[in-house]
Amino acid sequence: MEEKVISKAVISRLPRYYRYLGELLESGVERISSNELSTRMKVTASQIRQDLNNFGGFGQQGYGYNVKYLYTEIGKILGIDRQHNLIIIGSGNLGQAIANYANFEKRGFLIKGMFDINPRLIGLVVRGIEIRSVDDLEQFIVDNQVEIAALTIPKSKATEIADRLVKAGIRAIWNFAHVDLNVPDNVVVENVHLSESLMRLSYRMCSLDKGKDLDEAD
Amino acid sequence: MEEKVISKAVISRLPRYYRYLGELLESGVERISSNELSTRMKVTASQIRQDLNNFGGFGQQGYGYNVKYLYTEIGKILGIDRQHNLIIIGSGNLGQAIANYANFEKRGFLIKGMFDINPRLIGLVVRGIEIRSVDDLEQFIVDNQVEIAALTIPKSKATEIADRLVKAGIRAIWNFAHVDLNVPDNVVVENVHLSESLMRLSYRMCSLDKGKDLDEAD
Numbered sequence: 001m002e003e004k005v006i007s008k009a010v011i012s013r014l015p016r017y018y019r020y021l022g023e024l025l026e027s028g029v030e031r032i033s034s035n036e037l038s039t040r041m042k043v044t045a046s047q048i049r050q051d052l053n054n055f056g057g058f059g060q061q062g063y064g065y066n067v068k069y070l071y072t073e074i075g076k077i078l079g080i081d082r083q084h085n086l087i088i089i090g091s092g093n094l095g096q097a098i099a100n101y102a103n104f105e106k107r108g109f110l111i112k113g114m115f116d117i118n119p120r121l122i123g124l125v126v127r128g129i130e131i132r133s134v135d136d137l138e139q140f141i142v143d144n145q146v147e148i149a150a151l152t153i154p155k156s157k158a159t160e161i162a163d164r165l166v167k168a169g170i171r172a173i174w175n176f177a178h179v180d181l182n183v184p185d186n187v188v189v190e191n192v193h194l195s196e197s198l199m200r201l202s203y204r205m206c207s208l209d210k211g212k213d214l215d216e217a218d
Numbered sequence: 219m220e221e222k223v224i225s226k227a228v229i230s231r232l233p234r235y236y237r238y239l240g241e242l243l244e245s246g247v248e249r250i251s252s253n254e255l256s257t258r259m260k261v262t263a264s265q266i267r268q269d270l271n272n273f274g275g276f277g278q279q280g281y282g283y284n285v286k287y288l289y290t291e292i293g294k295i296l297g298i299d300r301q302h303n304l305i306i307i308g309s310g311n312l313g314q315a316i317a318n319y320a321n322f323e324k325r326g327f328l329i330k331g332m333f334d335i336n337p338r339l340i341g342l343v344v345r346g347i348e349i350r351s352v353d354d355l356e357q358f359i360v361d362n363q364v365e366i367a368a369l370t371i372p373k374s375k376a377t378e379i380a381d382r383l384v385k386a387g388i389r390a391i392w393n394f395a396h397v398d399l400n401v402p403d404n405v406v407v408e409n410v411h412l413s414e415s416l417m418r419l420s421y422r423m424c425s426l427d428k429g430k431d432l433d434e435a436d
Contacts, residue, residue, distance in 0.1 A: 011418070011421060012418065014417070014421070015411070015413070015414035015415075015417040015418060016411075016414060018417065019396065019411075019413070019414070041398075042398070077421065078417045078420055078421045078424075079420040079421055079423060079424030080417060080420050084420060084423075092315065092318075093311045093312070093314040093315035093318060094311070094312070094315035096311040097310065097311035097312035097315055098412070100310075100311060101412070101413075103396070103413055104413060104416060107413060107416070107417065109416060109420075147423065148419065148423075171423055171426075172419050172420075172422070172423045174415070174416060174419055178237065178321070180259075180260070186426060188419055188422045188423050188426065190415055190416075190418055190419035190422070192410070192412065192415055193233070193234075193237075194316070194319070194410065195233070195237075195319075195321055195322060195325060196233035196234060196237070197233075197392070197408055197410055198322060198325070198327060198392060198408070199232070199233040199236065199296045199298060199325065200229070200230065200233060200408055201366065201390050201392055201406055201408035202296055202297040202298050202302060202326075202327075202390075203229060203232070203295065203296045203297055204390070204406045204408065205297060205302075205365065205366075205389055205390045205406050206296075206297030208389075208404060208406065
């Protein structure tokens with residue numbers, strides 16, 4: 001495949017394409033036109049063609065897209081055509097919610113372990129995954145070739161744990177703590193800040209009140 | 219305040235400003251320059267000035283920003299200067315994680331009730347909030363002037379529940395189910411699609427492998 005610089009905006013839309021294509025595959029659809037995909041996804045057909053053209057010639061004029069091929073290629077681009085080992089640090093409700101979400105495995109994200117500092121949680125098993133003491137973190141990462149750590153702990157502990165993860169060679173942190181982490185350039189941080197999401201919701205609700213949905217302004 | 223069309227990009231950054239300003243307030247800082255804020259937030263000072271200028275003259279040359287004033291004004295813009303009543307539909311781990319997050323209340327989001335279809339959960343109390351049967355949903359929304367519903371249920375049920383919420387007069391859905399909801403224009407949907415977030419993380423990790431962090435391409 002030709003290498004092009006792909007904009008952040010396009011990349012941010014790929015997981016959604018991947019989800020729709022996965023659902024089409026599951027319901028046995030083999031080919032889909034940009035128009036049909038447009039109707040389902042509520043994105044213009046021209047946006048779909050522009051986005052997918054970034055990856056070079058998936059579409060065949062008059063035949064539509066080959067769903068399986070497109071799904072596979074987008075999977076490769078997203079790096080989910082291989083297995084990634086993941087741990088969850090913080091085994092409270094949020095950590096357990098993630099551990100219980102079997103769909104991550106279908107995408108190649110394998111949850112190898114869970115960690116906590118609470119002695120009442122250590123030793124429990126969630127969907128076959130044992131909760132361990134955070135003391136064992138570094139050794140576990142090395143032994144299990146862990147690439148990704150989900151941080152579902154309070155922000156007061158997040159910075160310290162992130163430093164330990166980086167030293168232990170983690171490659172990516174999926175950060176649910178409400179704090180921005182400082183990590184070297186070779187470590188990825190993907191934030192899920194729930195309170196910020198709720199504020200965006202609030203903003204959009206209030207904009208509607210004022211008779212202007214600013215969501216469209218770009 | 220003058221009314222301007224504010225870009226989606228600026229809006230998406232406001233919750234982060236709000237978080238930093240809140241932390242500054244808590245640590246007793248009264249004034250901050252765009253340069254200091256720039257160092258803390260790792261955003262250029264010129265971006266900060268541009269963003270905040272959208273809201274008209276918070277900054278005073280040579281004096282920096284009044285933290286309290288800026289915090290309050292951004293809070294008004296985000297619509298979190300008033301109380302919003304919220305319910306959680308789906309009282310599993312994710313629903314309980316949200317119920318346990320006291321910070322939402324500090325932002326004016328009051329969790330009035332939780333719902334589930336599982337008889338073993340109905341009647342339980344999470345941080346003072348009773349879990350009710352989903353049968354009581356519509357009446358509860360009216361009786362408690364509920365504006366926002368967090369949907370933490372499997373995608374198979376999400377569409378049906380969303381329809382009921384809309385009919386019952388809900389104004390916004392905070393959607394954690396991995397499905398896109400169809401709602402009228404006067405209802406806001408804010409999605410938190412965790413598997414999409416994890417795919418973005420994977421993409422960025424793989425881009426680093428290829429020696430090009432595409433995260434910067436915009």
